[in-house]
Amino acid sequence: MDALSTSIIDLRDVVAVYNGYPALAGASLSVEKGEIVLFQGPNGAGKSTLLRLCAGLLPVERGTAFVLGCNVQDERERIRSRVGLLGHNNGLYADLSIADNISFWASMVGASQIEIDAAMSRMGIDGSLASRSVGNLSAGQKRRCALACLIVRRAELWLLDEPHAGLDAKGRDEIDAILREASQLGATIVVASHEIERAQHLATRNVAVVAGRVQERS
Amino acid sequence: MSTSPNIARVARVVAAKDLRIEMRSHIVVQQVLPFAGLVMVMFAFALDNDDVLQRVAGGLVWLATLFSLFIVVQRSYAIETSDGALDALRVAGVDSQGIFLGKSAALFVQLITLELLLFVLAVVLYQVQLSLAGLVLLVTCVLCATAGLAFVGTLYGGLTAGAHGRETLLPLLLLPVVAPVVLSATRATESAFLSGGAVLADGWPWVGVLAVFAALFGIGGLLSFGALIEE
Numbered sequence: 001m002d003a004l005s006t007s008i009i010d011l012r013d014v015v016a017v018y019n020g021y022p023a024l025a026g027a028s029l030s031v032e033k034g035e036i037v038l039f040q041g042p043n044g045a046g047k048s049t050l051l052r053l054c055a056g057l058l059p060v061e062r063g064t065a066f067v068l069g070c071n072v073q074d075e076r077e078r079i080r081s082r083v084g085l086l087g088h089n090n091g092l093y094a095d096l097s098i099a100d101n102i103s104f105w106a107s108m109v110g111a112s113q114i115e116i117d118a119a120m121s122r123m124g125i126d127g128s129l130a131s132r133s134v135g136n137l138s139a140g141q142k143r144r145c146a147l148a149c150l151i152v153r154r155a156e157l158w159l160l161d162e163p164h165a166g167l168d169a170k171g172r173d174e175i176d177a178i179l180r181e182a183s184q185l186g187a188t189i190v191v192a193s194h195e196i197e198r199a200q201h202l203a204t205r206n207v208a209v210v211a212g213r214v215q216e217r218s
Numbered sequence: 219m220s221t222s223p224n225i226a227r228v229a230r231v232v233a234a235k236d237l238r239i240e241m242r243s244h245i246v247v248q249q250v251l252p253f254a255g256l257v258m259v260m261f262a263f264a265l266d267n268d269d270v271l272q273r274v275a276g277g278l279v280w281l282a283t284l285f286s287l288f289i290v291v292q293r294s295y296a297i298e299t300s301d302g303a304l305d306a307l308r309v310a311g312v313d314s315q316g317i318f319l320g321k322s323a324a325l326f327v328q329l330i331t332l333e334l335l336l337f338v339l340a341v342v343l344y345q346v347q348l349s350l351a352g353l354v355l356l357v358t359c360v361l362c363a364t365a366g367l368a369f370v371g372t373l374y375g376g377l378t379a380g381a382h383g384r385e386t387l388l389p390l391l392l393l394p395v396v397a398p399v400v401l402s403a404t405r406a407t408e409s410a411f412l413s414g415g416a417v418l419a420d421g422w423p424w425v426g427v428l429a430v431f432a433a434l435f436g437i438g439g440l441l442s443f444g445a446l447i448e449e
Contacts, residue, residue, distance in 0.1 A: 055309055080311025091306025093297055095239045107231040108312060133242075134301075153310060 008033050008157055008188040014063035016053050023049035025212035036183050038203035039192040046212040047192035051159045055085040084155030090146035094135035098145045106152040119151035140171025158189045176202050228316025236324030245293050246328050250286050257282040258339045273414040275344040276407030279336045280400045288389050290328055291371040295379040314444030326368040333360055346411045355421045356410035362428035363403035369435040370395055376446045402427040
């Protein structure tokens with residue numbers, strides 16, 4: 001990466017293999033701080049692979065890839081600690097309350113009670129909801145809890161795979177509002193979604209992923 | 219920017235989380251402890267001979283512990299995999315050695331609780347005798363054996379966590395590996411109980427075997443757990 005570059009994600013001609021198949025075939029992409037970027041494309045196009053590569057979960061076979069200024073090839077652990085990847089699962093403990101789940105991640109990174117309270121406040125999690133077991137929550141409430149965990153983890157780059165999946169209209173609106181606010185507060189957000197219309201409304205930039213290649217769209 | 223938590227912090231947080239989940243769900247208290255107790259009672263009825271029971275008491279305690287180990291380990295990883303929490307830890311770059319130590323510590327506490335009940339039952343049901351020197355041997359044996367079982371259980375639980383048919387795969391893989399623990403712990407416990415003409419001094423070499431086993435799997439787990447849970 002260029003020493004003066006401020007790009008949060010900087011991929012150049014990246015080739016990557018996932019589960020034995022070449023999932024990215026020369027992908028190039030630049031994402032700047034505070035952007036909300038939408039990855040759109042058909043199933044198997046490489047959207048999730050691109051997210052996993054940006055999360056430091058996949059090695060780069062060819063090309064260069066920098067995320068948050070770290071080389072994906074040999075600084076994957078550093079990237080992982082600064083990136084939040086939210087896939088189809090929420091990564092929560094069903095037997096614990098929302099507050100316990102958030103406190104768990106806060107303890108991992110040494111976040112304070114003030115940060116926990118702020119994260120819950122941003123997610124609209126009040127006292128009575130905070131004490132409820134995650135197993136008894138709706139899909140939307142679980143997703144809000146998972147996003148609160150990303151906040152207390154101080155994730156700088158949010159990588160979200162189908163964040164609207166399984167949510168009703170109200171839940172989707174809530175997630176959109178949360179993502180916009182997070183972006184305004186400095187988080188960079190990349191969303192892979194099938195729900196093009198909704199995600200386009202949310203995103204500041206659209207990127208088509210087709211056959212492992214990235215194409216910018218206006 | 220996120221901070222990199224050290225191994226001790228991760229271990230402490232993971233262990234506290236696992237134990238808190240147990241406190242909330244009561245799986246060990248309401249299901250595993252009664253199961254292990256039932257195994258002990260069933261053996262007592264099946265053998266129905268005080269002399270035989272006193273001689274095999276140590277072995278029965280460790281067999282009941284072994285059966286319960288499978289349930290506790292399955293449970294320990296079910297909470298991690300049901301909503302992708304283990305994946306979330308891995309994706310977040312949480313230190314895998316800390317996760318291994320934390321889960322092992324939580325498993326250790328749960329197994330110790332279980333064994334305490336089983337030994338009380340052995341004294342009551344099988345009427346075994348225990349001297350002060352025997353108690354020292356027994357406590358040392360229990361600590362070493364439980365550490366070994368906790369390390370192996372955590373390691374193999376992580377190995378099978380994402381596998382199809384993990385419920386049956388785990389006992390299949392775990393049984394041969396923990397056989398030395400069950401054998402050594404049984405011999406040491408027999409010496410502590412002075413059952414079947416056993417001598418107290420004969421128990422300590424078996425405790426040594428248990429300590430070596432625990433150390434080997436503790437170190438092996440620390441070195442390999444990250445690779446096991448990695449994709």
